[in-house]
Amino acid sequence: MLTNDQFAAMLSLGREQNGVEFKGAGPRTDKNLLVKVIRASLGMSNRRDGGWVVVGVNEGESGIDPAGLSDNDLLTWSYDAFGDNVAVYADPGISFDLQTIVFNDKKFLAIRVTEFEEAPTICKKDYNAEGKIILREGALYVRGRRKPETTEVRSLNDMRDLLELATEKALRRFISRASAVGLSTIEADDVADENSFNEQLGDLR
Numbered sequence: 001m002l003t004n005d006q007f008a009a010m011l012s013l014g015r016e017q018n019g020v021e022f023k024g025a026g027p028r029t030d031k032n033l034l035v036k037v038i039r040a041s042l043g044m045s046n047r048r049d050g051g052w053v054v055v056g057v058n059e060g061e062s063g064i065d066p067a068g069l070s071d072n073d074l075l076t077w078s079y080d081a082f083g084d085n086v087a088v089y090a091d092p093g094i095s096f097d098l099q100t101i102v103f104n105d106k107k108f109l110a111i112r113v114t115e116f117e118e119a120p121t122i123c124k125k126d127y128n129a130e131g132k133i134i135l136r137e138g139a140l141y142v143r144g145r146r147k148p149e150t151t152e153v154r155s156l157n158d159m160r161d162l163l164e165l166a167t168e169k170a171l172r173r174f175i176s177r178a179s180a181v182g183l184s185t186i187e188a189d190d191v192a193d194e195n196s197f198n199e200q201l202g203d204l205r
């Protein structure tokens with residue numbers, strides 16, 4: 001759960017952070033807004049520890065404007081409806097929770113997106129608006145290192161971060177399955193050096 005103090009800290013910076021993305025106010029039925037929220041959610045799902053997408057905060061050249069959502073707009077952002085929308089674009093599906101934040105007598109929607117479970121999330125459908133590609137089929141969206149924004153993977157560092165996270169998850173699954181069938185496994189903390197690693201690997205073989 002996001003507390004009011006944590007939300008206030010997000011806003012106090014006056015800009016997005018790597019684990020926080022702001023989207024403007026509006027109903028879920030605003031397709032252009034909805035797709036931008038989905039894009040941000042895809043990026044957060046491919047980030048270690050996931051992140052927050054906050055709806056109701058406008059961004060401009062002078063900074064952010066926490067405008068909030070009207071009661072009618074907020075009602076359109078139900079868990080099931082948003083989940084159905086995300087499922088159209090996300091492969092595999094993403095895990096998220098919705099929370100309403102009341103701050104300075106204004107209401108905001110906070111979407112907590114968790115990191116992917118097994119494989120990175122891929123966009124499975126295009127969406128274009130006003131001649132711009134908002135979502136591209138086959139794209140991997142991430143939170144860039146250089147600037148806190150959601151982009152397609154476009155650098156070696158971005159791809160390395162994603163592959164490392166996926167590899168760690170695969171290794172945990174292997175260790176869990178190996179333990180379940182009675183195989184001994186090598187814990188990272190037990191490997192002091194390369195020789196120790198090779199000796200234990202030989203025992204496994």
